[in-house]
Amino acid sequence: MPLMSLPVAGTLLAQAPPGAWSGHDTRLLAAAVSGIAVIVVLISWVKMHPFLALALGATTLGVVAGMPFEDLVETFTDGLGKTVGDVGLLVALGAMLGRLLTDTGGAQQIVETVLERTTRRTLPWAMVFIAALLGLPMFFEVGVVLLVPIVVMVAARSEQPMLRIGIPALAGLSILHGLVPPHPGPLAAVDALGVDLGTTLALGIVVAIPTAVVAGPVFGSFIAKRVELPPASTLLGKTPGPDDEGRRPGFALSVVMLLLPVVLMLGKSVADLALTEGSLGYVALDTLGTPVVALTLTVLIAMATLGPRSGLGRTALSGIVGGSLPPVAGIILIVGAGGGFKETLVESGVNTMITDVAAGAHLSPLLLAWLIAVGIRVATGSATVATISAAGMVAPLVVGLDPVHGALVALAIGSGSLFLSHVNDAGFWLVKEYFGMTVGQTLKTWSAMETILSVVSFVVIVLLDLLL
Numbered sequence: 001m002p003l004m005s006l007p008v009a010g011t012l013l014a015q016a017p018p019g020a021w022s023g024h025d026t027r028l029l030a031a032a033v034s035g036i037a038v039i040v041v042l043i044s045w046v047k048m049h050p051f052l053a054l055a056l057g058a059t060t061l062g063v064v065a066g067m068p069f070e071d072l073v074e075t076f077t078d079g080l081g082k083t084v085g086d087v088g089l090l091v092a093l094g095a096m097l098g099r100l101l102t103d104t105g106g107a108q109q110i111v112e113t114v115l116e117r118t119t120r121r122t123l124p125w126a127m128v129f130i131a132a133l134l135g136l137p138m139f140f141e142v143g144v145v146l147l148v149p150i151v152v153m154v155a156a157r158s159e160q161p162m163l164r165i166g167i168p169a170l171a172g173l174s175i176l177h178g179l180v181p182p183h184p185g186p187l188a189a190v191d192a193l194g195v196d197l198g199t200t201l202a203l204g205i206v207v208a209i210p211t212a213v214v215a216g217p218v219f220g221s222f223i224a225k226r227v228e229l230p231p232a233s234t235l236l237g238k239t240p241g242p243d244d245e246g247r248r249p250g251f252a253l254s255v256v257m258l259l260l261p262v263v264l265m266l267g268k269s270v271a272d273l274a275l276t277e278g279s280l281g282y283v284a285l286d287t288l289g290t291p292v293v294a295l296t297l298t299v300l301i302a303m304a305t306l307g308p309r310s311g312l313g314r315t316a317l318s319g320i321v322g323g324s325l326p327p328v329a330g331i332i333l334i335v336g337a338g339g340g341f342k343e344t345l346v347e348s349g350v351n352t353m354i355t356d357v358a359a360g361a362h363l364s365p366l367l368l369a370w371l372i373a374v375g376i377r378v379a380t381g382s383a384t385v386a387t388i389s390a391a392g393m394v395a396p397l398v399v400g401l402d403p404v405h406g407a408l409v410a411l412a413i414g415s416g417s418l419f420l421s422h423v424n425d426a427g428f429w430l431v432k433e434y435f436g437m438t439v440g441q442t443l444k445t446w447s448a449m450e451t452i453l454s455v456v457s458f459v460v461i462v463l464l465d466l467l468l
Helices: 010-014 023-044 050-065 069-103 106-116 123-135 140-158 162-179 184-193 197-224 232-238 251-274 280-288 291-309 314-323 326-348 350-361 365-380 383-398 403-416 426-435 439-467
Strands: none
Touching: 023 050, 023 326, 023 350, 023 365, 023 383, 050 069, 050 326, 050 383, 069 106, 069 184, 069 251, 069 291, 069 314, 069 326, 106 123, 106 140, 106 251, 123 140, 123 162, 123 197, 123 251, 140 162, 140 232, 140 426, 162 184, 162 197, 162 383, 162 403, 162 426, 162 439, 184 197, 184 326, 184 383, 184 403, 197 251, 197 403, 197 439, 251 280, 251 291, 280 291, 291 314, 326 350, 326 383, 365 383, 365 403, 365 439, 383 403, 403 439, 426 439
């Protein structure tokens, strides 16, 4: 049954109608609002690191809710530890794979091979494809740094507007960052909601494809005619050129390394649906498709294959893998703090109160998840903070849902986390500087594109909810 037509989240809530509003509920509501407000103010105004902001937000929530301080500390650290154990390892492994593909030249090989087989008319579509491939194991900021020189080079050589080439690339990167594991936000949502990773990944790809088409080539061609930027040739001196030195792994091998963890994780979902539990095929696919196993196996295979093909020895490969970890330490801490915040919501009773309010107001879990994520994203500028905060608040609404509809709630949160990137988002300034735009031009292009991604993806999610 579609979630958008449900007055409550699942049969469990339908059988337990909310009781009368009490003074304790008012206190819990004040706790939730206070906790979120502290996070928003500390990130947006004080410019505090999101890890500390989430920790202080959880503390505020617990204190206002009346939790004993020693219980509050234990609850936060337990949630942080569990989330880092579940999600942090996957984030680290994803960073290793992305760095291996970048430093061995595999990512560059994919880009150049695809571009060689495209025409002037199909270039924007090719840029979406390239960004989607490279975006699977890489964080958004890494993908931007990698792709911008390619975008500038392609726009200059083809004498096309920068935005016609650049917007599709940014759309492909951003939609994966918001919806598709192993990116930190989607992983955190899956962990907080307790939904199936393989199902979320598969549905995330289904949602991402039409969304990237609308916000990428379609919007890119539209906005390129209305926002004039200097010719791409004027930016060639500001961006590093593609690395053509040394040997590179082949196109096929590079693509296999990108897609292997995705295929393995999807295989686990296929086993759950089609094979008998306990059979040899089920055990094999279930084991290999476990996210930690899939990513670890892929990293090891990438080291054994990409390294020799690019002429790198064991010492160099070890340096590449080790060098991938420091940049993601902050991300892992943020995700962990989000887990602590979620656990504080649960133990304080705020989650139960939110469930009762949603049931009484007949709010769809999909709409509520999207709206909460939109609000936090616009206020803080962080897609990851928006995702993990919203997931913690709507987690009770997923109880009793089947795997498909639970995954759709996780995707609705990711969709909302992309809404309206503006001046409080680091990505806004990264795109502005790389493309040589003014603040106004960045709002008309990048900010508009992010909003289109959010709205279109949510529409697709709702349609899937009605069909499945």
